[in-house]
Amino acid sequence: MSQTLAPHHVPVPPTLPRVFMAAARAEWTKLRTVRSTLWVLIFTTVSTVGLGALLTALEVSRWDHLTVTEATGFDPLLLGFAGINLAQLSIGVLGVLVMTSEYVTGTIKLTFGATPQRRLLFAAKVTTFSSVVAVIGLVSCVSAFFVCQALLAPKHAGVSISDPGVLRAVIGGVAHLVLIAVIAVGVGAVLRRTAGAVAVLFAVLLVVPGLVALLPSPWNDDVTRYLPSSAGVAMSAVVHFPNLLSPAGGLLVLSGYATATLALAAVLLVRRDA
Amino acid sequence: MIEAQQLTKRYGTTLAVDDLTFTVAAGQVTGFLGPNGSGKSTTMRMIVGLDAPTSGRITVAGRGYGKLRFPLHEVGALLDAHAVHPGRSARNHLVWLADTNVIPRRRVDVVLAMVGLTEVAHRRAGTFSLGMGQRIGIAAALLGDPQVLIFDEPINGLDPEGILWVRRLLRSLADEGRTVLVSSHLMAEMALTADHLIVIGRGRLLASGSVAEFIERTSGHHVRVATPQAPGLAALLREKGATVTANGAEELSVKGMECRDVGILAAGAGLTLYELSAQRASLEDAYMELTHEHADFRAPADSPLRSTR
Numbered sequence A: 001m002s003q004t005l006a007p008h009h010v011p012v013p014p015t016l017p018r019v020f021m022a023a024a025r026a027e028w029t030k031l032r033t034v035r036s037t038l039w040v041l042i043f044t045t046v047s048t049v050g051l052g053a054l055l056t057a058l059e060v061s062r063w064d065h066l067t068v069t070e071a072t073g074f075d076p077l078l079l080g081f082a083g084i085n086l087a088q089l090s091i092g093v094l095g096v097l098v099m100t101s102e103y104v105t106g107t108i109k110l111t112f113g114a115t116p117q118r119r120l121l122f123a124a125k126v127t128t129f130s131s132v133v134a135v136i137g138l139v140s141c142v143s144a145f146f147v148c149q150a151l152l153a154p155k156h157a158g159v160s161i162s163d164p165g166v167l168r169a170v171i172g173g174v175a176h177l178v179l180i181a182v183i184a185v186g187v188g189a190v191l192r193r194t195a196g197a198v199a200v201l202f203a204v205l206l207v208v209p210g211l212v213a214l215l216p217s218p219w220n221d222d223v224t225r226y227l228p229s230s231a232g233v234a235m236s237a238v239v240h241f242p243n244l245l246s247p248a249g250g251l252l253v254l255s256g257y258a259t260a261t262l263a264l265a266a267v268l269l270v271r272r273d274a
Numbered sequence B: 001m002i003e004a005q006q007l008t009k010r011y012g013t014t015l016a017v018d019d020l021t022f023t024v025a026a027g028q029v030t031g032f033l034g035p036n037g038s039g040k041s042t043t044m045r046m047i048v049g050l051d052a053p054t055s056g057r058i059t060v061a062g063r064g065y066g067k068l069r070f071p072l073h074e075v076g077a078l079l080d081a082h083a084v085h086p087g088r089s090a091r092n093h094l095v096w097l098a099d100t101n102v103i104p105r106r107r108v109d110v111v112l113a114m115v116g117l118t119e120v121a122h123r124r125a126g127t128f129s130l131g132m133g134q135r136i137g138i139a140a141a142l143l144g145d146p147q148v149l150i151f152d153e154p155i156n157g158l159d160p161e162g163i164l165w166v167r168r169l170l171r172s173l174a175d176e177g178r179t180v181l182v183s184s185h186l187m188a189e190m191a192l193t194a195d196h197l198i199v200i201g202r203g204r205l206l207a208s209g210s211v212a213e214f215i216e217r218t219s220g221h222h223v224r225v226a227t228p229q230a231p232g233l234a235a236l237l238r239e240k241g242a243t244v245t246a247n248g249a250e251e252l253s254v255k256g257m258e259c260r261d262v263g264i265l266a267a268g269a270g271l272t273l274y275e276l277s278a279q280r281a282s283l284e285d286a287y288m289e290l291t292h293e294h295a296d297f298r299a300p301a302d303s304p305l306r307s308t309r
Helices: A016-032 A035-061 A068-072 A084-105 A107-114 A118-155 A166-191 A194-212 A219-224 A228-235 A247-271 B040-047 B090-100 B105-114 B130-142 B160-175 B187-193 B211-217 B230-239 B259-268 B283-291
Strands: B002-011 B014-024 B028-033 B055-060 B075-078 B148-152 B179-184 B196-201 B204-210 B222-226 B243-246 B251-255 B275-279
Touching: A016 A035, A016 A118, A016 B090, A035 A084, A035 A118, A084 A107, A084 A118, A084 A166, A084 A194, A084 A228, A107 A118, A107 B090, A118 A166, A118 A247, A166 A194, A166 A228, A166 A247, A194 A219, A194 A228, A228 A247, B002 B040, B014 B040, B014 B055, B014 B196, B014 B204, B028 B040, B028 B160, B028 B187, B040 B055, B040 B075, B040 B148, B040 B179, B075 B130, B090 B105, B090 B130, B105 B130, B130 B148, B130 B160, B160 B179, B160 B187, B179 B187, B187 B283, B196 B211, B196 B283, B204 B211, B204 B283, B211 B283, B222 B259, B230 B243, B230 B251, B230 B259, B259 B275
Parallel strands: B028 B179, B028 B196, B075 B148, B148 B179
Antiparallel strands: B002 B014, B002 B055, B196 B204, B222 B251, B222 B275, B243 B251
């Protein structure tokens, strides 16, 4: 073996935290260097704010005709945050692609080759993507909140961010999106194919709730409240709805799904050949 | 240095790599030869930890790849020239890869220049030809300035100029003292590029040695004789201990005897020769002979289309 070459410029010491930070930085580079990321994030923000504003405006227009039950049970954020139900789908697709695009294009070989510590790498992927979603989610939810409260103000139905439970509900909306993002990356890692992973994600978020609703009462409500989509909505509720978990309960349930998905993905990533 | 010890990989019931033991030394180009499907790519994937061996082990500089942190500084690999996101520019592809191993961004521009892609660095990789893809792959392998380099079929899709460039690159990397392992199913290319050969078939080691040794070891060495009295000459040669095979009515191939002795023998018996020549085995012959038993990997002999990958 030749000793004539200069020593390699490996950052010393290559500790695991440094491996993680480097992987996270690379994941950020990957995200920002494909155009689809930007489009999806713009779509997410526009759909969250736009759909919330639209539904709130419709409600305001028929405000004087609301029944007593409707008016007293009115959650000032429910309609404003309705767009999150759409945003979670676009975030979900992007999250799936974080993993599956690597398998589809073959770059996973480079990714694993560059960071053989696969669990650490996966943690870096999840952390990076969910951080991006946290920022976009915060921008979206805060904007949706203020736009909708501005629309409600003429009817004196709005709330202030400092009112009890309101800030928590806004943060809950962000957490909803972040946890869906985490689940999506996990599903992508488990299934490795875009079509399959998107189908599973959409089935869980869109199809299963519809099917569960067909169950005889009270099973339908009992099961529905534990579904990921309902658990997510529960986090951003200000008033308590009987068919939803408490905000803390919603957080717990959705975090549970996220943890289970990540655990399965982490096991499979290490066990399977790339 | 790369060392494989009793390396075995099984996919379900398929034995892709079977008890493979070899060493790839530094300072020379080692050709990794085998028919398509013989286990070359699987072996290379195990070197960089993408696939885990079923049994045995493979190490780079004495360590398993999975133990390496920031491995691109030690091992560079081109395993798949298509492994590029089509929507990302060539430069950004290398930038993220550099980020994973804390390689300075200026190194990205250096390797882009080395592979001649500076001009198109900002074009989306989806628009690239296969040859350009190979160049990005080679740039990615060189990114960390590693001591060990692994190239899986690096000349696929390259034009003659590109092939020459790869050959020179491999040579210069080896001359700098690096370990260079190059797989190919093209014998002629390996004859020009490699110093040392590892030949596998059906996942098993068939031969390992220098290119010269490899050719010498084969039985392809023979003397070709053309004569109108072929049966007579054949009988005479066999009498003297040579192995003779008839190729048509007037042509013989003789093993175990040199041209000079064949000529003297024929003259002594008054036989007419109109051709007498020594046939040197080519690397291709040696390879075909070695892999002959692995008939299931070969296209029918008369087929003009051999599968290429």
